[in-house]
Amino acid sequence: MTTSSALYDVPGPKALARHRLYGGLALLVIAALIGWVVYMLFHTHQFTYQKWMPFEYRGVQDLLLRGLGNTLRAFAWTVVFALPFGALFAAGRLSDHRAVRWFSTLVVEFFRAMPLLVMIFFIFVAMKVQPLWALVAGLTLYNGSVLAEVFRAGVLAVPKGQREAAFALGLRKTQVMTYILVPQANRAMLPTIISQLVVALKDTSLGFLITYEEFLHAGKLIATNLDYDLPFIPVVIVIVPVYIGMCLLLSWLARWVEKRGRRSPKVRGGAPIAKAGVVMGLPPEAQ
Known part of the structure; x- marks a missing residue:
């Protein structure tokens, strides 16, 4: 058989x-x-020239490109802030100090449970923050909290023997986390991290509710224009493939990083513990 x-x-x-x-x-x-x-679509006259005519105008093209650039700007800032936020509070939840662990748990659970739209509106209205930073702050708090749980679960998924062996070699907890646990957890965490970043990219579309001129907001301005016979479906046909393409690009980037990590000499040959001992300058007998 x-x-x-x-x-x-x-x-x-x-x-x-x-x-x-x-x-x-x-x-x-x-x-x-x-x-x-x-x-x-043909029966409801969605492919008539009048509905697709707006995309010939330079002003409409510039509006869409400007909206796409604003979407990418909000997403980039979200990534810059959300990843360190998640790493920081994941470390806090793994801390041996009870007060730090409880505080980190409270922050993570609170922002994970809070509806994202409510957070964005609260920051924009109550705190009078500019639309871009209100959107980025809301996305950072929510996605950073989710990433904190992803990081924590990834570290805890590393076999317990790796941690015990590292402590037996005399490494401190910070060194064990940095050189032993996180490198091994990265491969398992990467698909989930990219999936959450895809969610963050799509959630930037909530910015149009607080007048942030992102990609969806630009499409809304075109779709609700009476002069163009309300081209809602043509706008959807133009915008949706762009979002799908950006999400596919993120997925491709994740696969590329994963393959590159597998080929890297830093992760081939020799046990991670031995490599950490060399990096930390431990004596040969400790390595």
Whole structure:
């Protein structure tokens, strides 16, 4: 029995025929749904020249590009602040000091439970913060709190023996965290971190509710213009692929970083404990 068939029976001729039939029926259903959507778009006159004409104007193109730039600016600042925020409070939740651990837990749980839109509105209205920084602050507090739990879970997922061996070599807790636990946890945490960053990128669209001129806000200005016959669907068709493309780019970046980490000589050959001993300058007998 081969490895591929160890957990299930290899389908015979009749089963293969059924699978092909089910696959063909599924393709027909999907094709019918796509055809119905396209038909309804044509039936409601969503592809008329009048609705797509606005995208020929330089002013509309500049508006979309400016909105896209503002979206990327808000996302970049969110990443810059959210990652250190998450790392700091993850370390706090792993602290041996009870007061630090309780305070970090309170902060993380509070901002994770608070609706993101409420935080953004509170910072914008009550604290009179500019739209960009109100959006960035809300995204940082929420996504940073989620990332704190991701970091904490990733560190705790490292086998306990790694921590014990490092302490046996005489490393301090900070050194164990920096040189032993975090490097090993990075690979497991990276997909979840990128997924959360994708969420943060999409949540920048909430900025239009506080008049921040991001990508969705620019699309709204175009879609609600009576002079262009309210081109809502054309705006969606233009904006959605851009968001999808940015999210796919983040996913590709995560895979590239992961593959690069696997090829890096710093993570090949030799145990992490021995490498940490060399880095920390421990005597040979301690390494």
